[in-house]
Amino acid sequence: MIELDKITKIFGINTVNENILLSDFSFKAEKGDFVSIVGSNGSGKTTLLNLIGGSLTPEKGKIYLDGEDITGKPEYLRSRRISRVYQNPALGTVPDMTIFENLMLAENKNKPALLTFAKDKKKTDFYRELLSGLGLSLEDKLDIKTGLLSGGQRQALALVMSTMTKTDLLLLDEHTAALDPKTAEIIMRLTDKVVKEKNITVLMVTHNLRFAVEYGNRTVMMHKGQIVIDKGGNDKENLKVSDLLGTFNEISVECGN
């Protein structure tokens, strides 16, 4: 369960460009929820994820993960319970290391990294099996550096790596945005599969309204730091892309876009 309590986030504080993005913003997602967040640029979606992930700290308010106050915790400590997949496929893997080495790193998450040898050949079969589930024939490329993989392959690997160890919350930051439509579709299906298998709480920011409607059990639309649509349960089942698009258009007219 993730909860944001009366969060205020201001950019460029005490300057002429001061921008109050979130003001007394509260949000809550239950354990096992898969929340899709949509909204125009500058609506505060990514800021929301950054606040939860820890790369930004709020000016006011508290953030709770399963009841624990994590507001002041550094990003790397939060990462022990929160995983994240970024929009940029290059950020989810180490390009200079092979798939095998990347998986070893991911598997060693939350364990000490000391002077014991990292490579364990016995893991090969386990990794092959893990990757063959993706259907991307990555299992035959264990010794290839991830920098040589395509964006989609890297993103799939990043997804696998981020969910390899137990994680309480998965943040997906427009993780299909840099991919072609077909690959995006594959990664999205893969995401859904992994999330269902492992029963993880997910917050997914996306610009793809169809993904927001089709996947997950709750859809949220944000605008200017406010939640304008929040549909869960049956309402979400009946939600259509056209509904979202309608609200989107209204908002855009308001903004003069």
Add this chain to the structure above:
Amino acid sequence: MLFLNTTIDGLQLGLCFAVLALGLYISYSILDFPDLSVDGTFPLGGVVCTILLYRLGINPLLSLPITFVFGAAAGLLTGILHVRFKMSKLLAGIIMMTGLMSVTLALTSLLTDDGSPSVIFGFIQKNVKIPTLFSPEKGDLYITAVLLVITVICKVIIDLFFRTKLGYMIRATGSNETLVTSLGKNPGLYKIIGIAAAGGFTAVSGALYAQYTLNYDNTCGSGKVVLALASIIIGTAVFSGIRFLSDTSAVIFGAIIYSLCLNYIVLLDTNGIYTKLLNAVLFALILIFNGKISEFLGRKKGLKKTQSKQSIPQGFGGQQDD
């Protein structure tokens, strides 16, 4: 005969500097941290080693791990300046380098009888020679062998280190800090460890250099960053494409080649006026032809990369179509 001597000299110096290049390989190539403090850490290693040998009578071989600790401490400080106090990579190095120049000079006062600092300190004092790893009377073959063994030991230590979990984290930090953070680890910590290790090897190189030249010179640090950088670039450009040759071995060969070139320049420029200019021209040429050398040899990593890239089926979009 002069040519042969120059070659042997160059080879031996190259092996001394190979340890330095291996150190910078950790900070520059792996962590992407062009550590300018090398110019200060190198003489620090030299002066610490000289004090250990002359004042404390420590075994020349044992003096190397001790100098490593001193160099690592200097590296630790550079790392902390960069990570904790958020100084830029270059500035953190420059500050350490500048400070260390005084530290090393102050330390030389421990060597002189009247306690005054001295820029140059010879290893023959009052007709007594300070024992070193390389006694010239044992001949060039012996000296070269000892240098080779020490360099290879350093290389093996580094190779093994980067196969440990800690080594993996340092490699990952240099390549993608965001991911290290995602793994619940503090990338700053790994940067500091890596830079400290680099400082350690730099100091060992300085110690070897002092023992080899039988002389501690407080200005011996100048230009060492460039030398190490050139070694790494030559090494990786020329040798990295060879499959069975590790990057660390390539760096060692790079150091030897560069050092040989420098020695031949001295041979060409007998009155020594244009030595530095020729050094600069050589370094510039290396940078200009960096990619071309390997292209010419037809086995560059980049070339291999593009070839292997083509052998990978295009994304999974392509495979889905099948």
